[in-house]
Amino acid sequence: MLKQQKVLLAKKQETEWASNVQLADHFGVSTMTITRWKKDPKLNFPKPRVINNREYHNLPLADEWMAAQPASKTAKAGA
Numbered sequence: 001m002l003k004q005q006k007v008l009l010a011k012k013q014e015t016e017w018a019s020n021v022q023l024a025d026h027f028g029v030s031t032m033t034i035t036r037w038k039k040d041p042k043l044n045f046p047k048p049r050v051i052n053n054r055e056y057h058n059l060p061l062a063d064e065w066m067a068a069q070p071a072s073k074t075a076k077a078g079a
Helices: 003-014 020-027 031-039 059-068 071-078
Strands: 049-051 054-058
Touching: 020 031, 020 054, 020 059, 054 059
Parallel strands: none
Antiparallel strands: 049 054
């Protein structure tokens, strides 16, 4: 295996994954809010990975998505 491939593999393994409950806690919203974000195609919420019928979200990708959202789209969740 090439050195670059080893580095890429190591970076992939470092990715943090979060369940719906963990993601909701991370953002300070309910799990229903996470479900609504996933169902709304206008929001373009990152798709979760499904393992054994459980959803896991790429936490850094979800953080990037949240940072890119205007305050008005997510303000209702905190209110």
